[in-house]
Amino acid sequence: MSIFNLLHPFFTLTFVPMLQRSMNPLYRSQRPSTRTLFPRRIHTPPSLQQWIDHITARSPQRSHDILDPDRASQLQRALPTRQGGGYIDDLPGGAVLPPAHHLVYFRPRPMLRDLGEDGSATELNPPAPFLRRMWAGGEFQWPSLSPPATLSSSPPSFSPPSSFSSSSSPANVLKVGELVTQVLTIPKVEYKKGKVFVHQERVLYPGSVRSDELTLGGNGWAVKETRIHVFQTAEERPTDKPSSPSPTSSPPAPPSISTPDPIYTHTYTPTTPLLFLFSALTHNPHKIHYDHPFSVSHQHQKGTLVHGPLSALILVEIADSVARQGTEGGDKAKRMVGFEYRATGAMVVDREVVTSAWWEGEVLALESRQGGKVGMKARARFV
Numbered sequence: 001m002s003i004f005n006l007l008h009p010f011f012t013l014t015f016v017p018m019l020q021r022s023m024n025p026l027y028r029s030q031r032p033s034t035r036t037l038f039p040r041r042i043h044t045p046p047s048l049q050q051w052i053d054h055i056t057a058r059s060p061q062r063s064h065d066i067l068d069p070d071r072a073s074q075l076q077r078a079l080p081t082r083q084g085g086g087y088i089d090d091l092p093g094g095a096v097l098p099p100a101h102h103l104v105y106f107r108p109r110p111m112l113r114d115l116g117e118d119g120s121a122t123e124l125n126p127p128a129p130f131l132r133r134m135w136a137g138g139e140f141q142w143p144s145l146s147p148p149a150t151l152s153s154s155p156p157s158f159s160p161p162s163s164f165s166s167s168s169s170p171a172n173v174l175k176v177g178e179l180v181t182q183v184l185t186i187p188k189v190e191y192k193k194g195k196v197f198v199h200q201e202r203v204l205y206p207g208s209v210r211s212d213e214l215t216l217g218g219n220g221w222a223v224k225e226t227r228i229h230v231f232q233t234a235e236e237r238p239t240d241k242p243s244s245p246s247p248t249s250s251p252p253a254p255p256s257i258s259t260p261d262p263i264y265t266h267t268y269t270p271t272t273p274l275l276f277l278f279s280a281l282t283h284n285p286h287k288i289h290y291d292h293p294f295s296v297s298h299q300h301q302k303g304t305l306v307h308g309p310l311s312a313l314i315l316v317e318i319a320d321s322v323a324r325q326g327t328e329g330g331d332k333a334k335r336m337v338g339f340e341y342r343a344t345g346a347m348v349v350d351r352e353v354v355t356s357a358w359w360e361g362e363v364l365a366l367e368s369r370q371g372g373k374v375g376m377k378a379r380a381r382f383v
Helices: 003-022 025-030 046-056 069-078 272-282 292-298 308-323
Strands: 061-066 130-141 179-192 195-206 223-233 264-268 336-343 353-360 363-370 373-382
Touching: 046 179, 069 272, 130 195, 130 308, 264 308, 272 308, 308 336, 308 353, 308 363, 308 373
Parallel strands: none
Antiparallel strands: 061 179, 130 223, 130 336, 179 195, 195 223, 264 353, 336 373, 353 363, 363 373
16 A cells, blocks of 8 residues: 555545635635734834934933013913902012923024924924924923922812912922023934824923033922924815804804713813913914914814913813812822823814813823813822
8 A cells, every 4th residue: 555545534634625725715814814913014214213313312402591470470361270360460589380380481492484384493393294293292290399289278169379488498399580491302202103203301400500410310300391292294185165263153062071070170262362372472383373274274173273281281270279179088288290191182262171170099180172072181190
């Protein structure tokens, strides 16, 4: 008997069915795909990778600014969260700057000729074609040695923080009228799904700090901030006819909102004067915040956009006010040491924004909604 005759049953039972299944289109379509096991890598364009290598290897950029009382006071007069009381006088020298109010300092200083087509400063922008810039999110950190907040006996509602005297405050806080040093680095740039995410890290130190005195991971800092901008390519699709900057008809009623019962809500309408004042205070000439036709026709937005940092600052104001009421079930004021936020949708001018906050354990969750859609989410931590 030949070897073939001995192996014939084995071939018949094993290899022939395998061959038949492999030739069957239906069987091939049912085989598990290897795409989930070996995903396709997204290669960074060479010109972009060259820019990423350059910007992330750049030495820390050190600069100084004086926390003049004019900008600090004008910001408070413009914020929607501070419109319920009387006129806000100029802040006195030595008053501790409220959380995140440093956003109106260390402003960009470009030449007019160097602005991008969209009006924004381009110093930290990636190369073309990633020219559409949006504020994606960020984080604030404060040291736990900041001065304690004053506990309010009123029910949970917004009450602006009181000022602290310079004599009762530790060294690592920002005070009105004093010199501050900022160190700017770009620790990370990510390329995801055709978008470029640029992470800025800004560390602020009270006083004038020399390069050899800086310890980015050590003590002495007053604020650590991360800013994340996302850059996209220009869309080449036609846009709908631009709507009027100020709609005369009311927007459709928002859908029902299924969120935890908030302990605090605040409603405001971002107006063109508010956006103008914030753009002026932050030296931000980005057209999407004041040029309605540009925002709609070129950027494909639904209208003039509210600043991402303005929306974040309003939520910081709310978190700081809630903290001074004490945590859930407690009666002791808390001090905010961390605040993370993420923009989840564009919010436009002249449409009502509803902000709310609720406790998730010892973390305060916050969000802003416009037309029933979440435009920003945030989480605040306390000690």
